[in-house]
Amino acid sequence: MREVAVVGFTQSPCMRREPDRNEVEILIPVIHELRKSLGFEKESFDFVCSGSSDYLAGQSFAFVSGLDAIGAWPPVCESHVEMDGAWALYEAWVKMQMGYADTALVYGFGKPSMGDLPITMALQLDPYVNTPLWPDAISLAALQARLLLDAGLVTEREMAEHAVRDRKNAKRNPFAQVKGDFQAASLLKKPKLVSPLRQHDCAPISDGASAVVLAAGDRARELAKRPAWIRGIAHIVEPQELGVRDLTRSRSTELAAARAGIWKGAVDVAELSAPFTHQEILVERALGLGAKTRINPSGGALAGNPLMAVGLSRIGEAARRIWDGSASRAVAHATSGPCLQQNLVCVLEG
Amino acid sequence: MAELCGVIGIGQTKYQSARKDVSMPGLVREAAERALEDAGCTWRDIEAVVIGKAPDMFEGVMMPELFLVDALGGAYKPMLRVHTAGSVGGSTGIVAASLVQAGVHERVLCVAYEKQSESNATWALSIALPFSVATVAGAGGYFAPLVRGYIRRSGAPEDTGIRVAVKDRQNALKNPLAHLQLEDISFEKVANSPMLWDPIRYLETCPSSDGACAMVFASERVADRQSKPVAWVHATEMRSEPTMFSGRDQVIPRATLDNAASLYKKAGITKPREEIDCAEIYVPFSWFEPMWMEGMLITERNEGWKMTYEGATALDGDFPVNMSGGVLSSNPIGASGLIRFAESALQVRGLAGAHQVDGARRALGHAYGGGSQYFSTWIVGSAKP
Numbered sequence: 001m002r003e004v005a006v007v008g009f010t011q012s013p014c015m016r017r018e019p020d021r022n023e024v025e026i027l028i029p030v031i032h033e034l035r036k037s038l039g040f041e042k043e044s045f046d047f048v049c050s051g052s053s054d055y056l057a058g059q060s061f062a063f064v065s066g067l068d069a070i071g072a073w074p075p076v077c078e079s080h081v082e083m084d085g086a087w088a089l090y091e092a093w094v095k096m097q098m099g100y101a102d103t104a105l106v107y108g109f110g111k112p113s114m115g116d117l118p119i120t121m122a123l124q125l126d127p128y129v130n131t132p133l134w135p136d137a138i139s140l141a142a143l144q145a146r147l148l149l150d151a152g153l154v155t156e157r158e159m160a161e162h163a164v165r166d167r168k169n170a171k172r173n174p175f176a177q178v179k180g181d182f183q184a185a186s187l188l189k190k191p192k193l194v195s196p197l198r199q200h201d202c203a204p205i206s207d208g209a210s211a212v213v214l215a216a217g218d219r220a221r222e223l224a225k226r227p228a229w230i231r232g233i234a235h236i237v238e239p240q241e242l243g244v245r246d247l248t249r250s251r252s253t254e255l256a257a258a259r260a261g262i263w264k265g266a267v268d269v270a271e272l273s274a275p276f277t278h279q280e281i282l283v284e285r286a287l288g289l290g291a292k293t294r295i296n297p298s299g300g301a302l303a304g305n306p307l308m309a310v311g312l313s314r315i316g317e318a319a320r321r322i323w324d325g326s327a328s329r330a331v332a333h334a335t336s337g338p339c340l341q342q343n344l345v346c347v348l349e350g
Numbered sequence: 351m352a353e354l355c356g357v358i359g360i361g362q363t364k365y366q367s368a369r370k371d372v373s374m375p376g377l378v379r380e381a382a383e384r385a386l387e388d389a390g391c392t393w394r395d396i397e398a399v400v401i402g403k404a405p406d407m408f409e410g411v412m413m414p415e416l417f418l419v420d421a422l423g424g425a426y427k428p429m430l431r432v433h434t435a436g437s438v439g440g441s442t443g444i445v446a447a448s449l450v451q452a453g454v455h456e457r458v459l460c461v462a463y464e465k466q467s468e469s470n471a472t473w474a475l476s477i478a479l480p481f482s483v484a485t486v487a488g489a490g491g492y493f494a495p496l497v498r499g500y501i502r503r504s505g506a507p508e509d510t511g512i513r514v515a516v517k518d519r520q521n522a523l524k525n526p527l528a529h530l531q532l533e534d535i536s537f538e539k540v541a542n543s544p545m546l547w548d549p550i551r552y553l554e555t556c557p558s559s560d561g562a563c564a565m566v567f568a569s570e571r572v573a574d575r576q577s578k579p580v581a582w583v584h585a586t587e588m589r590s591e592p593t594m595f596s597g598r599d600q601v602i603p604r605a606t607l608d609n610a611a612s613l614y615k616k617a618g619i620t621k622p623r624e625e626i627d628c629a630e631i632y633v634p635f636s637w638f639e640p641m642w643m644e645g646m647l648i649t650e651r652n653e654g655w656k657m658t659y660e661g662a663t664a665l666d667g668d669f670p671v672n673m674s675g676g677v678l679s680s681n682p683i684g685a686s687g688l689i690r691f692a693e694s695a696l697q698v699r700g701l702a703g704a705h706q707v708d709g710a711r712r713a714l715g716h717a718y719g720g721g722s723q724y725f726s727t728w729i730v731g732s733a734k735p
Contacts (some may be wrong), residue, residue, distance in 0.1 A: 049591075053410040054433075060405035060474045061435050064720050067592040075591040075605035078724075079441055082406065082413055082433040090443060091430065097452035099351040123412040127468075128373060131411075237429040240417050255426060337416045342429070 004096045005220035005227030006348065009206030009316030010034040013263060014177035014206035014304030018348070023057055024065040027109045027209040030067045034105075034211045038064070038223055043150055046101030048078040049092045051085035051108040052308045055120055062092040065110065077101070084108055084273075085210065086235075086334030086344050093233055102219045108309035109209035115203050115270070124180035124337060126240065140338045142194040144247045145278040147198055153248055156196065159277035160184040162301060163200035163270040166280075170299025177204050177304045203275035208306025210313040228319035232260030235334075235344035242339060250279075253286035253333065253343040260331075260345040267293045268327035271314035273301040273334050282340065283333055293331075297321065311335065315346050322350040354734060355450040356573030356580040359389025365529035365680035368467035369560040369718035371522075371678040374414065375421030378437025378463050381562035382422055389566040389575065393423035396566070397455040402432040402442025402462040402664065403684030404719075407474035409465055418474065422461060434590070436632065436719025440464065440726030443715075444586045447728075451583070451673035456569040462689075463562035464682035470553060471558060471683065472656070490504075490555060490635065494547035496722060497637040499601045503551065504640070506655035511636035512540045513658050515554045515678060517550050518633070522675025524704035529559045529680040554636035554678075561682035563689045570734075581695035584712070584735040585616035586728045593721040600722055614647070617729040623648050626729070628670040628697055628707040629714035630690035634677045646716065646727070648705055655724040665705065673697065673705040687717025691728060698732040 010033045012026050035041050048070060052063045060237035063080050071075055081087045085108020094103035112120070122130075148154045161184045170179035187200045213223070220227040236252035236259075238245050245251065257263070270293050274280040280302065289295060296303075298317040301310050311334020321327035327350070334344040361384025363369070369377055378401075386392060399422050401415045413416065415424075415431040420428075434441040439462040446460035471573045472488040501508065519535040522528035532539075535553075543553040573580045589609035591598070598604075610622075619625045631646070633639045640654030648669060649657055658662050662670035672678070675695040694715035696702040702710075712731045718724060 053412065054405050057479075059477055060407050063433070063480055064435060064723070067590055067723070070592070072592055072595045072598070073604060075589040075603075075608050078434075078586060078590040079432065079445065080434050082415075082431045087430060091448075094445075094448050094454060095456065098448055100352070100448070120412065123406075123410065124416050126417045127409070127414075144553060178418045221642045235428050236426055237416075237419050237424055239420050239425045241420075246675060246691060252426065277713050336413070341416055341419075 002097050003218055003229060004093055004211055004214055004216050005224065005229045006315060006319035007215045007220050007224040007227050008034050008038045008321055011175050011210035011313050011316065012207045012208045013175045013254065016177060016205060018111060018207035023036050023062065023109050023111045024068050026207060027066060027069045027107060030209045030211050031107060034213060038213055041086060043107040044074060045103045047092055047095045047104040048076045049082050049088040049104065049106050050080050051088040053082060054108060056110045056112050056307060058114060075124055082103045082335055084334050085309050086315055089312060090235060090330060090344065091211060093230060096214060096216050102216045104214040106214065106312065107209065107211035108312040110306055111207045111307035112205050112307050115208050127314050134257060137338065138194045138197060141276045143198045144259065144339045145196050147247050148278050151248055154278050154281050156188060157184055158281060159201055160187045162273045163187060163279050166296050166299045166302040169297050170303035175304060176299045177206050179299060179303055190301045201277040203305035204302045206306040208309055210316055212312060212316050215339040224323060226323050226325065226350050228322035228350065230346060231349045234259035237342040240337060240341055247339055250282045250286040250340045250343060253345065254285055256343050256345040257287050257306040262331055262345060262347055265329050267329055267331050269294045269297060269318060269321040269330040271298060271300060271318040271332045272296055273311045273314045275301050275305055277302065279340050287331060311344065318348050322348050351595060352451040353453045354570040355447045355583045356568055357565055358568045358573055358580055359385040360692045360696055361385030361388060361564040362527050362692065363561045364527050365561035365682060367558045374400040374409065374465050375418055377560065378418055378461050378562045379466055379646050381420045381564040382459060382461055385564035385566050391457060391566065395457050396423060397458045398428040398449055398458050399424040400430045400432060400442055400458060400460045402438045402688065403464055404436065404438055405474055408683065409468045414461060428656060433720060435724045436683065437687055437717040437724040437726040438719065439685050439689065440691055440715065440717030441588060443565060443688050443691040444588060444726055444728065445585050447586060449457045450567045450569050452503065456572050458567045459564065460567060461562060462685040465560045465575055466558045466682065467560050468557060486655050490547040492721060493635055494550050496601050497549060497635065500637060500641050504652040504655060510640055510655040510658050511549065511554045512537055514636035515540045517664055518672050518676045518678040521673055521705055522679035528675040529557050536700040539733040545730040550635050556634040556677045556681035559680050559682045561680060561685055563685045563692050565692055579732065581698045581730040582734050584729040584731050585613050587613035587616065588726045590724050592697040593723055602641065602645050603722055605723060606725050609727060610647040613727050613729060621668055626714050627710040627712050628673060630674060630693040631671050631714065631716045632677055632690055632718050633672060634681065636678060639671060642716065670707050673702065673707060687726065691715035692718055695730050698730050
């Protein structure tokens, strides 16, 4: 495997509703700042890949305007996935493995505040059978949480404690949206949003963008003092129908984690993008994380959830802990689809 | 550094305006099963699935790959969804090939589709947004001015487009999967068809089709064991540039020229017109054949129309283009690029049937999209690169 590292990362603040700027206007300063931080103001990247969703923008080909953030000429060698930016990073990593590129720019962006997100997500389901019933994203997650609670696999207190932890960690993250000191006991007194989920169990809706730079071998050593080397990256998808999979565990995360080689060493830091507290618990279990791992130092997806960028941001946040020396081995996770249908695991080392 | 990659299986559905007999899962599975059969492998052999299609709004499903996992045998495997505007079919093939070339997988299934009958593409392309000016033009209205620009600067005879339209529909009659089967196609018939977006007439326009195309990509180790011929990937290339900026040539954009130059360099080609035996080029409106002959550096600037006029791009010409009938004869949008890649591979495998170019050893597959701003291309050959 060719040595490829994360050497740069920038993000916009996660905002419930970006009032003035459209998707690409949120993205432009993020990319400019990233270029500046790495001295890439004039130089071009060998490969560019992005992740976004037309349905968040309410426009076909919404990602095309993302090119405006890259600059006019020269034309770029570029691709796009209709997935979270974490999968765009995977595509870029593949191009670097085949020796096609030594540097790559990866970005993800989304502005879900323009529509009714939970209902929009119902359009991800089988259009003949499920979508006509309009099961919104929170209700589907609530079904999964109910299964877990009834089976005694999680408790409401445990779920609340995850929200408390992530919001507390997020106090040190200027880009996070939901942060502060909370008590599980008082959160549990709040009303239910969609039973059994309360507000604190659900990730916020966030507008935002993030961008990452990858570099191979010596190029990475030039660009970063302590590059965050990608030692393993893998993703797996499950069938979508809720009835045909075991919703009380995340089998696809387990498989991706094994392929990414997560258990070859201790994990100092993990950044997870599970959008609901019970899903965060499932992902922690699937990754086999224990007390020795610092989980979500940034606050994770529960503190800031810019759809289509949130997974990529986890990789960036995990890389940051490698760069600053606070971790020598870190894991990042991204997800897509209802009830953790598709998951990506990336293992980084200093 | 990259590993060799070969196309070992190709499957296509019949293209038609409405495939009411199948759902979306049924449509993609039909193409995928045919590709697996051609490759002589089973679902179990496939390590990863790459799927591409044009905007989700064309069918009204957000990230439809998520509900198509089962239909494509993707359960508990890696699955990627590519979307690069009209060039998406080509880009999807390139991503799938990359997974093999990078040494990540040995067999990858690649599928692209569109089921246009389940929505309305012109509506989906014309949504008015509160913060930008809507062109409300659809694709034809967008590209017509570019064609007029080409005619003005090249001095091409005004019937060039008609000749392309006739030639591609005649080729389609040799391809049983092609959507349009116009037995009575003629110069007069095209010339007399209604003018839609001046200078583009009704019969100079692509149809709106349902359909899917699938390919199986394999490592050298696997491909060497195949009994059927293999199309080897010699080079792939992609280029993109923003839609609008001062100084941009939208007729022959710099992105296509850079893309072509880099593609040929990677493939070791110095005289493309001589060294490439045939090409499947993305021509959704007739005039884009001469335009891309120039944009792909097959001929000199402002002379692309001469190739059409002199019959060079006909099935028996010296540089046959769109032997399958092209996008002008079948257009399941998201799949149209992958069909170009698949048809070029069929040619070098010698399996193109009645529209086979005799002795084709090296072929060009091409797709473009957006406002003439996304380009994805490849060169495949009957021999290893």
